[in-house]
Every structure is written in structure tokens, then in C-alpha cells.
Amino acid sequence: MVRPSQPVLDAVGTLARVGLAAVWLVSGALKLADPGQTLIAVQAYDVLPDALENVVAIALPLVELVLGLFLLAGLATRWVAGAALVLLLVLIAGIAQSWARGLSIDCGCFGGGGQVAAGQTEYPQEILRDSGFALLAVWLLARPRTLLSLDGWLARGRGDSRGNSDGPEPDYSGIAEGN
Secondary structure (H helix, E strand, C coil): CCCCCHHHHHHHHHHHHHHHHHHHHHHHHHHHHCHHHHHHHHHHCCCCCHHHHHHHHHHHHHHHHHHHHHHHHCCCHHHHHHHHHHHHHHHHHHHHHHHHCCCCEECCECECCEECCCCCCCHHHHHHHHHHHHHHHHHHHHCCCCECCHHHHHHHHCCCCCCCCCCCCCCCCCECCCC
16 A cells, blocks of 8 residues: 655645644634624524623634634644534534424534525535534644644654654654644
């Protein structure tokens, strides 16, 4: 069986990191741009006490933007991927419980959200999409080493040219190490 080379794996990781960063940045920006609609989306899930709905509606876009910025910069990649995975699992669980309870809502994952007409839900597609994003996070948890990242720059400053690889590696210019 042919194993992909270190530069190929690093490039795949970079695409996963930048792709997941884009997801969080777009999602967070769209929610932040319309906080009233974000609150409606949070309320539509009907799982939080009223006192927490405002907190979640305010905090969620900010958390998403922070995750996106850290991933874009490639800073604390493994930790951020872990946090992203946890958040994605919570979102998937929220969508699944809405589906199981027979609620007719738009998830509000990329802005909007709230009640929709019966038959207008897209629960399977939303769960599959978010599961795909979760796979990107899993890749980065297992293999946080990516190109063009602050993790790599900081690791080189410590004299660490291997990162989390299994054996000795040449020091590829611009390759980042994970945490």
C-alpha cells in the first residue's frame, strides 16, 4: 500500500484547516450580522431555558469567529479542531433532536433559521454537511501539521522541525507543526 508523502499530507491538512476556517468565519459573520434572526434560530430549537437563549445567540457567532480566525492562522490547531468538533457534535445533536421531535425548523447554521413550513426542513442534508465538517476537524485533531501556519512558525522558533510526525523529517520550508 502506498502511503502519501509528508508534503501531500501537509497540503491535505492545510486544505482541511482553511476550509474549516472558512466555514466558521462565514457562519459566524452571517449570524453576527443579524443578531435578531440568530436569536430566533436559537429559540426554534426549543431546548434552552429562556435565560440562556440570548447568551447563546450572542456567544455562538463570536465563538465561531474565534474558531475561524485561529484555524485560518493555524494557531493551536489541534486544540481548536477539538473545540470545533465538540461544537459541531452539539449542532448535529441539536438538528437531530429537532428532527426526532418533529419540529419544522431551518437550522440557522449559516444565518437565518427559525420555523419553516412542514416539508421544508432539510435535516438529512444539514446533518451530512455538518458531519463532513466534523471529519475535517477529526483530520486536524489526528494530524494538525499544516502548511503556512503559526504553529509551524512557533515550532521552528523552538528548534522543532518534526512536529507530531512518527519519525525524523526534513525541515520543509513553510510546513507547520501541530500542538
